[in-house]
Amino acid sequence: MPELPEVETIRRQLEKQIVGQRINSVDVFFSGRINFSAKKFREHLRDKKIISVSRRAKLLLINLSDGFTLVIHLKMSGQLLLVGSDRLPDKHTHLVFNLSGDYRLFFTDVRKFGFVRIFKTSELEQKVFHPAQFGVEPQSADFTLNHLTDCLLRHSRSAIKPLLLSQKCVVGVGNIYSDETLWRARIRPSRLAGQLKPDEIKRLYSAIKQILTKSIELGGTSVDQYRDTTGARGGYARLLKVYGRTGLSCRRCQHPIKKIRLGGRGTHWCPGCQR
DNA sequence: CACTTGACCTGTCCGC
DNA sequence: TGCGGACAGGTCAAGT
Structure with a gap:
């Protein structure tokens, strides 16, 4: 489900609403996507205080007292919902964090791809970020036109859309925003990365920055089931x-939008103006 | 090594 | 109305 704008929207809401609160207890209804037994998971988190909420790529990081961090990935269908004490968990609610305020935080995930894991904050780089190949954050100073150009060249034989989805060049762009950025840049999704001309790369670079920024402003994209907290x-x-x-x-050109399959993903584009 | 495909899981929608 | 198959916002491991 969520790509960078959706995860960032959730991060900002959590930052406002749960920082400073304490985790009184945790209810575990499904333990298949946590990195401890239900019992140890509960014990680990009991009475921890929420210090800050950050984000890396599409991962949410809830930093706790005593040097621990909750690492959350919502994958396709995960949701984090802040609810009052009247709300009942449904069959897809896997974790309930009972907070010191009048809030509870529900982790729900129909498809069970998402996860909630506990790590020592000091081990995040080594255990969470290092093994995966994380590209640069699109909003950071590291994401430059030169960086994007070089990265496309290093993966020149990949079609541009699957390359965007791979997170190798820039993180946070998923299936919706890859289609949207390529449309704005007027680039056919199946074009090979190495064949893009400098002005096309420039348009793609701007499109990524502008679209992600705009979407964060508007609280992300809900096509089907994405919801904020x-x-x-x-x-x-x-x-x-x-x-x-x-x-x-x-x-832009009135031509009918076409949908194809590219790299195993549904891909929407306009044959009239994306070349 | 670079790139592609299938698997993970549940729900929904579409065609027959 | 029922049933099978395709598909859904993301990553991984395994395959070529």
């Missing part, structure tokens, strides 16, 4: 140009 939908859906618009006319 209050259960609200994201506002970027109304700005989508190709994703989910199969057969509708292109907002």
Whole structure:
């Protein structure tokens, strides 16, 4: 489900709402996606205080007192919902964090791809970030036109869309925003990375920065089940140009939007103006 | 090594 | 109405 704007939206809400609170207890209804037994997981978190909430790529990091961090990935269908004490967990609620305020934090995930893991904060780089190949953050100073150009060259035989999805060049772009950024940059998703011309790379670079920034502003994109911590939908859906618009006319050239399969993923694009 | 495909899991939608 | 298959916002491991 969530790509960078959705995860960042959730991070900002959690930062406002749960920092400073204490985890009184945790209820574990499904232990298949945590890195301890239910018992140890509960014991680990009991009475920990929430110090800060950060994000790396699509991972949420809830930093706790005593040097521990909760590492959360929502994958396709995970949700973090802040609810009052009246709300009951449903069948897909796997974890409930009972906080010192009047809040409880529900981790729900229909498809069970997501996870919630505990690590020592000092071991994050080594155990969480190091093994995976994380590209640069799109909003950081490291994400430059030169960086993107070099990275496309290093993976020149990959089609551009699967390369964006791989997170190797820049993190946070998933299936929706890869289609949207390529539309804005007027690049056909199946073009090989090594064949993009400098002005096309420049357009792609700008599109990534602008679209992600705009989407964060609007609270992300809800196509189907993405929700923020209050259960609200994201506002970027109304700005989508190709994703989910199969057969509708292109907002730039009126040509019907086409949907194909590329790298195993549904891919929306306009044959009229994406070359 | 670079790149592609299938698996993970549950729900929904579409065609027959 | 039922049933099978394809597909869904993300990563990984395994395959070529």
